[in-house]
Amino acid sequence: MNTYSVGGAVRDELLGLPVQDRDWVVVGATPAEMAAQGFRPVGKDFPVFLHPQTHEEYALARTERKTAPGYRGFSFHADAGVTLEEDLARRDLTINAIAKSAAGEFIDPYGGRSDLAAKVLRHVSDAFAEDPVRILRVARFAARFADFALAPETLALMRQMVASNEVDALVPERVWQELARGLMETRPARMLEVLRACGALARILPEVDALFGVPQRADYHPEIDTGVHIAMVVDMAARLELPLPARFAALTHDLGKALTPAAILPRHIGHEAAGLPVLASLCERLRVPVDCRDVARLVAGLHGDIHKVAELKPVTVLKVLERCDALRRPERFDMVLGACEADARGRAGREAQPYPQAARWRRALAVVQSVDAGAISRTCTDRAQIPARIHEARVAAIRAQEE
Numbered sequence: 565m566n567t568y569s570v571g572g573a574v575r576d577e578l579l580g581l582p583v584q585d586r587d588w589v590v591v592g593a594t595p596a597e598m599a600a601q602g603f604r605p606v607g608k609d610f611p612v613f614l615h616p617q618t619h620e621e622y623a624l625a626r627t628e629r630k631t632a633p634g635y636r637g638f639s640f641h642a643d644a645g646v647t648l649e650e651d652l653a654r655r656d657l658t659i660n661a662i663a664k665s666a667a668g669e670f671i672d673p674y675g676g677r678s679d680l681a682a683k684v685l686r687h688v689s690d691a692f693a694e695d696p697v698r699i700l701r702v703a704r705f706a707a708r709f710a711d712f713a714l715a716p717e718t719l720a721l722m723r724q725m726v727a728s729n730e731v732d733a734l735v736p737e738r739v740w741q742e743l744a745r746g747l748m749e750t751r752p753a754r755m756l757e758v759l760r761a762c763g764a765l766a767r768i769l770p771e772v773d774a775l776f777g778v779p780q781r782a783d784y785h786p787e788i789d790t791g792v793h794i795a796m797v798v799d800m801a802a803r804l805e806l807p808l809p810a811r812f813a814a815l816t817h818d819l820g821k822a823l824t825p826a827a828i829l830p831r832h833i834g835h836e837a838a839g840l841p842v843l844a845s846l847c848e849r850l851r852v853p854v855d856c857r858d859v860a861r862l863v864a865g866l867h868g869d870i871h872k873v874a875e876l877k878p879v880t881v882l883k884v885l886e887r888c889d890a891l892r893r894p895e896r897f898d899m900v901l902g903a904c905e906a907d908a909r910g911r912a913g914r915e916a917q918p919y920p921q922a923a924r925w926r927r928a929l930a931v932v933q934s935v936d937a938g939a940i941s942r943t944c945t946d947r948a949q950i951p952a953r954i955h956e957a958r959v960a961a962i963r964a965q966e967e
Contacts, residue, residue: 686715700742707749722762753795774822787912797910809859
């Protein structure tokens, strides 16, 4: 019975990165022997155990066989005779197929260390093609390790997987999980780049894929292409260290531009409203969490108004704040403003420009919050007039602040 550290922990150690979580593979043991040592079984499909003290996961070395389409269509075999090399062979990328023994020896049968040195993302074997989740994982790793190149043969295999419809077997929850993790990496645009290169973006996020090739006015968008703009915006959202709801909003804020009639291009009149049903459909299909849906909906519908706050009448400013429920949810409004800043700065040559609109919106919110609604209610003799009086006082406060 031998225990090895495997996967991301070994990879990150070799890269000199902080190691977050460790996974372990146990060779030469049975479930009964693990239980006898105090390990608690947790795996439903194959033998995985929690260490009695550290609670880290220990999996018995296993092999797998494809039995049906999709990432769930596998049968697993685990017993004391499965070797470490056989276990590592089923992993996705060579850089994730390195093990480290208790004595500190690295076991690298598939050239992972060479690929780390060369900064290449390469699949371990053709078994990669059996699990469509690996397309998403590779795209996510491309977003994390932005200076790594994707091996041409791995890209070719991913294209074959898309062409064979294997990617269509992905379940929404897993797509969202990998998409969300990719958006939180340092260069999420590379995730989109890889998914698009293999054809998976059109199958997983057709609403986003449709934006590539759609022109915009060069005076507003020097990069012109809407898809290129979206890639720049999600990278800017990462640079601003925005939370996930704001990053998802950055990804989806311009979906309506794919619906713009060709006759009016490169203008996109009314694209904010046009994109809302598309966004709602995407969120429903991928079962996007409510907090991400809400921020994305607000940004998609209001980013035009938020950008031009200096041109808005005080009553319109208040209307936007109310639509965002900013008085009750100021933290969510901050995410909306963050996504809008990413939109404004996610344009060619404008990455370093300031975004004074955010400060102006925060000042407007502060003066609205300063209006004493309770005092107005106490001095209003006609209770039916209370909402109107409060509204008037808030508009007046915004106007006074702008003068």
